[in-house]
Amino acid sequence: MAAVKLEQYLASVLDSKKSDTNEIRIKPGNEDFNLFSAFLENRNTGIHRYQTTGLTILYLAKGAVKTRINAQELTLGAGNIIFLQKKCNYEILKPSHKDILVKLEFDPNLTMQDFLGDYSKLNREEKGLLKKITTAFDQKRLLSMSGTPMSKSAHLVKKVIDEYLNQNLFARNIIMAELNLLLFLAIRSQDLAAETRLISNHQFAQTELEQYIDAHFTDVSLNDAAKYFGFNPNYFSSLVKQKTGKSFMEHVDERRMQEARSLLARPDISVKEIITRVGYSGKSFFYKKFSEYYHETPVQMRAELFRQANINLK
Structure with missing residues (x-):
């Protein structure tokens, strides 16, 4: 089943079920299939609360879900995948x-070991990395995997769902192989939130974030920052908001505004050059952000800074 057809089918299941239950079971192609049960999150209002009975995968095919x-609050984007431990409490908000x-x-x-397969043919580095992954999973009770609907990880989950629905020959074996490939590719591409910093119980510190942004604010991105600190982008974004009360980009914009104000005091640098130096690509967006932050335009602030410094360009 093609990815678009799969999403259409899942949407049709949701549309056809007028139930007050929080989840809707998706019937397998063969009722004797016992590897896992598949469900869709219903669209009824309120907070949906669960406790996993076994290892569970959450996959967001479409939308954005808190x-x-x-x-711990996490926002899932389309294509994101989360592995949850047995007896893990979670809510869909x-x-x-x-x-x-x-x-x-x-x-x-x-267990996660069943998905990772036989360690015997792995080299020392690979074995060490898998040990870190399983340790992180045991400690955090979740692994969050970044991705988009077009990413390899999302493609593999869709294949797993497709096998579940169609139940062709060797469906169970193929599903386990696809999950094995999914995890190995995610580990190799560092899409899993399970790097050394998590495993060693690294505590996120606002001072470290400020130092990082101070060094990279002109060309910083959430993904790059998350990789630097050893977190999955979604988890990192939520963590920054939780610990500091501001989003990652709010911190970046704040640093850029501080730099812009400093540069406006220099008569040898044009506003156009300042926009480029602080990391913005367009004048209108820079002016909008600047006015929101300082409640005046860059031109107005520059005039006041020049007045205070007794600079007269006329």
């Missing part, structure tokens, strides 16, 4: 009619 997992959230709840006896 979750709370073990008291106010799902909308545009969201398509798929849940795969596995046999309670399965």
